[in-house]
Amino acid sequence: MGSVYIQIVEGNPQLRSLLGWHLQQANYGVVQSADIRHAREVFHNRQPILVVLDSDLPDGDGLEFCRWLGQQKQSLVLMLSARNAEAEIVAGLKSGADDYITKPFGMQEFLARVEALLRRSRTMTPPASLEYGPVKTDLVQRRVRVKEEHIDLTPQEFSLLYVLAQAGGSPLSRSELLKRAWPDAIDNPRTIDTHVLSLRKKIETDPRQPSLIQTVRNVGYRFHLDRTSSAQLLMSSPSTEAVPQHQQLSRI
Known part of the structure; x- marks a missing residue:
């Protein structure tokens, strides 16, 4: 034990x-x-x-x-x-x-x-999927749907979105996101900014005015759970980028 x-x-x-x-x-x-x-x-x-x-x-x-x-x-x-x-x-x-x-x-x-x-x-049987407002995550297939439309995310983008969503709307610092969403030790917090920008391009109507992944000044980012924001989401077309199997994350 x-x-x-x-x-x-x-x-x-x-x-x-x-x-x-x-x-x-x-x-x-x-x-x-x-x-x-x-x-x-x-x-x-x-x-x-x-x-x-x-x-x-x-x-x-x-x-x-x-x-x-x-x-x-x-x-x-x-x-x-x-x-x-x-x-x-x-x-x-x-x-x-x-x-x-x-x-x-x-x-x-x-x-x-x-x-x-x-x-x-x-x-207890681990859940196969989780829902956070308009976002549905398939934990088995590591897939994301927003309003029933498939969003093609890289493994790292999936893990970042999952960690933000599980915080229940609480803001997370860049260093905390690195610890929880990255499989290896990384000491460059700006890595978070790059991946957040990529996520916003895939799931927000206007990445310059995000309604789902919000910036918290002097802190980091939060996942906005207000269901009223779901109407503003844009369904991105699936990306053609292939993610090599060896890059799959070992944990969420």
Whole structure:
């Protein structure tokens, strides 16, 4: 189980360390975060199979972060909370948590819930396709359609679009996009600009006034999820460019 990463997002340092120690004793890989800002960074870098999430964090609402995690479609969530009223538990589960445990709790119960969630993850079938507003991505064939029209993207363009879309409308810096969408280490952030320009030429009505992939000043780029923008999209004709098999990316 050493290759299975569990992320702990807990503001209490004593509890965070205690949970981490017990999970490590059970041979899980563990990454820890004390706040949402760090949790997002760690999540992208480690891609945990399970996130143990406190509902109350020093820099934001754990329920909001749980909803963001749900948009990533990658991890299960076990929510920890001192809120034990029925309405609060329901709110936590509706935010996307796969399980909810109230504080204080016993360590054996905690480990049993973790094991139960991981058993569930082993039976989950990965999605064959994802939809983000007007954009549909086929994860098996690595193809993109916009309003049912096929858009011919290179493997790298596909990965960049996928990462932007999975951010759920949140802006991503150029360095973050390089880490998440490129298979090899690249230290030239302007590479992102070149590929964004290429994507815009294929899916935007007017690449000079993009409605789907938007520039965020002093940050980077975001994928605009407003469905009203879909009417402005242009269906590009399939490119004749062939991408050699050896250039296919090993990950999305």
